[in-house]
Structure formats: structure tokens, C-alpha cells
Amino acid sequence: MFDLHKIEQAVKMILEAIGEDPQREGLLETPARVAKMYQEIFMGLEEDPSEHLSKTFSEEHEEMVLVKDIPLFSMCEHHLIPFIGKAHVCYIPRNGNVTGLSKLARLVNGYARRPQLQERLTKQIADAIMTKLNPYGVVVVVEAEHLCMSMRGVRVPGAHTVTSAVRGLFKKNDASRAEAMSLILKS
Ligand SMILES: Nc1nc2c(ncn2[C@@H]2O[C@H](COP(=O)(O)OP(=O)(O)OP(=O)(O)O)[C@@H](O)[C@H]2O)c(=O)[nH]1
Numbered sequence: 001m002f003d004l005h006k007i008e009q010a011v012k013m014i015l016e017a018i019g020e021d022p023q024r025e026g027l028l029e030t031p032a033r034v035a036k037m038y039q040e041i042f043m044g045l046e047e048d049p050s051e052h053l054s055k056t057f058s059e060e061h062e063e064m065v066l067v068k069d070i071p072l073f074s075m076c077e078h079h080l081i082p083f084i085g086k087a088h089v090c091y092i093p094r095n096g097n098v099t100g101l102s103k104l105a106r107l108v109n110g111y112a113r114r115p116q117l118q119e120r121l122t123k124q125i126a127d128a129i130m131t132k133l134n135p136y137g138v139v140v141v142v143e144a145e146h147l148c149m150s151m152r153g154v155r156v157p158g159a160h161t162v163t164s165a166v167r168g169l170f171k172k173n174d175a176s177r178a179e180a181m182s183l184i185l186k187s
């Protein structure tokens with residue numbers, strides 16, 4: 001589905017537009033490299049990440065499951081430069097409907113590897129878990145630094161954006177939400 005040739009042409013044009021010479025030795029292979037890189041960092045566009053949750057197994061654990069510090073590399077859709085951070089995913093299984101822990105990281109990755117907004121990414125992860133696993137509740141917290149705020153524009157390196165999506169029981173039950181949040185934010 002990726003048009004690698006078109007990406008190569010576009011990169012060549014950008015190099016020309018910034019006054020570079022795409023024919024100089026160091027840049028000769030750059031358009032092809034960037035095309036391959038885009039194919040990799042936008043690979044989430046080619047999948048439905050929620051499919052990672054299709055395979056479940058049965059384990060009677062109707063308590064919190066929390067996977068913390070899932071590394072996150074995404075691309076700001078406004079500037080096409082990275083935002084980098086961590087996702088924390090917490091859910092309470094219903095009827096023993098449990099997913100493999102790695103699948104939660106695959107889910108995060110699938111939604112991250114697209115042109116994204118942090119808010120949408122956070123929501124998509126939570127909604128996929130609600131839809132596919134039908135758990136009692138979900139909390140997703142994403143913490144990230146946006147390079148579009150660090151290396152350009154307002155230039156505030158170190159500023160972190162934190163977003164959350166709260167679903168099901170966690171929305172109604174203040175104590176459960178507070179417990180999840182304290183486990184998530186505890187370093
Ligand atoms: N809400 C939200 N905003 C984002 C995200 N990523 C980048 N942005 C912001 O998107 C905005 C785009 O603003 P514009 O005014 O259209 O673009 P700009 O002139 O490049 O803005 P500056 O970054 O302020 O220089 C900026 O404020 C970014 O900080 C995100 O994931 N969520």
C-alpha cells in the first residue's frame with residue numbers, strides 16, 4: 001500500500017527546496033532510506049491494531065491488570081516529527097476474558113505508528129480494549145514529549161504532556177480510579 005517511489009520523489013524535492021544537492025554522495029541514498037523509514041514508522045496505518053486483542057484466554061482474575069511504561073514512539077500529525085514517551089494500560093477483565101500482556105504493547109504500537117494526536121492515541125487504545133475485551137473498565141495514561149514543542153516553535157524541551165482515557169467502572173468508581181492512577185503514576 002505504501003508508495004515508496006512517491007515518498008522518494010517527495011524527499012528529493014524537499015532536499016532541493018532547502019537548497020541541498022540530492023546528488024551529492026551523502027544524500028544519494030537518503031530518499032530511499034527515508035521511504036523505508038516511513039514505511040516502518042507508519043506501519044500502524046496498514047493494520048487494525050485492535051485485532052491484537054482477538055486472541056484471548058480464560059483466567060478468572062477480576063482484578064486490575066496494569067502494564068506500565070510501554071515505550072511509545074509516535075509522529076505528530078501537525079509537524080511530522082516524533083512525540084516520544086510511555087503508555088500505561090490498566091483494565092479489569094470480565095468473565096475471565098484476559099489478553100496476553102504483550103498484546104497491550106502491540107496495541108499501543110499499532111495506534112502510535114501513524115500520524116497522530118496524543119489525545120486520539122489515548123482514546124483509541126482505551127476504546128479498542130473496551131470493544132474487544134468487554135472488561136469492567138479501562139484506564140489509559142500516555143505521557144510524552146513532543147519534539148514539535150522542544151526542537152522548534154515554542155522550544156520548551158522537557159515539557160511533558162499527560163493524557164488519560166477512563167472507561168467503564170473506573171469512570172463511576174472514584175476509589176478504583178484513584179487506585180489505578182496512583183499505581184500508574186508511582187515511579
Ligand atoms: N492537542 C494536541 N496538540 C498537539 C499535538 N501535537 C502537536 N500539537 C500542537 O498542535 C498545534 C499546531 O498549531 P498551529 O498553530 O497550527 O501550528 P504552528 O504554527 O506550527 O504552532 P507552534 O507549534 O505553536 O509553532 C501546536 O500548538 C502543537 O503544540 C497533540 O498530540 N495534541
Ligand SMILES: [Zn+2]
Pocket residue numbers: 076077078079080081146148149
Ligand atoms: Zn507537532
